[in-house]
Amino acid sequence: MSFIAQAENVTKDYPVGQVMVPALRGVSLAIEPGEFVSIVGASGSGKSTLLHILGGLTPPTTGRVWIEGVEYGSISDAGRTALRRKSIGIVFQKFNLLPTLDARGNIEIAREIAGRRAHPSDGDAAHMQRLIELLGIGNRLDHRPTQLSGGEQQRVAIARALINQPRLLLADEPTGNLDSKNSDAVLGVMAELNRTLGQTILMITHNVAAAAIGHRTLHMRDGLIVPA
Ligand SMILES: Nc1ncnc2c1ncn2[C@@H]1O[C@H](COP(=O)(O)OP(=O)(O)O)[C@@H](O)[C@H]1O
Ligand SMILES: [Mg+2]
Structure with a gap:
């Protein structure tokens, strides 16, 4: 079995003043393609x-x-950046869209940052079109972020994260800033991306009901994965 992502005994200490604060105390996990x-x-x-x-x-x-x-630790900083750009898309609680660009510009800039062709191939264009349809943002593409609802902004941010076809989508509380209606829309989109594109997703939430749309849920407490 080749995993999309695997962690083995990961710890993380943050220095705070004179002391080290343990944020992770030995976390192992493995995520399979399509999970x-x-x-x-x-x-x-x-x-x-x-x-x-x-x-x-x-x-x-x-x-x-x-x-x-x-393994991240086995490659150079440049190699790590390249691996991240190729394999991973990230969505955060705050959408972080560029205010001066419309939705289409916000999505396409991610392709340019990744060093892809300025003129997208037919395959890239077809992927963009597929994402736009799945995310339901086709009629919002020429709107700037301030003209979009929170849920629409997050769907644009998801499109931006997926435009380069990363194998893994990481989402950190993607519905944390949304009302329940927009939250449901974004969760529905995540499930649909997984179902129809086979997109592998790791999603953080502090909402147990939201977590239930995934195939399985990992519970964390005090820097460890613990039994439910
Ligand atoms: N940059 C940082 N510097 C110092 N402490 C941090 C930093 N980031 C997170 N922490 C601490 O690490 C612990 C875990 O934080 P975090 O991973 O953000 O948890 P969660 O996302 O579950 O809320 C907390 O005690 C937090 O205060
Ligand atoms: Mg957090």
């Missing part, structure tokens, strides 16, 4: 730290992480 995994846990339990480490945004203090079989 939709949810992570729940109280605030401060280490969920975001784990996601940042899996996403290659921050290194673990100890332990190892593999993405598509490549």
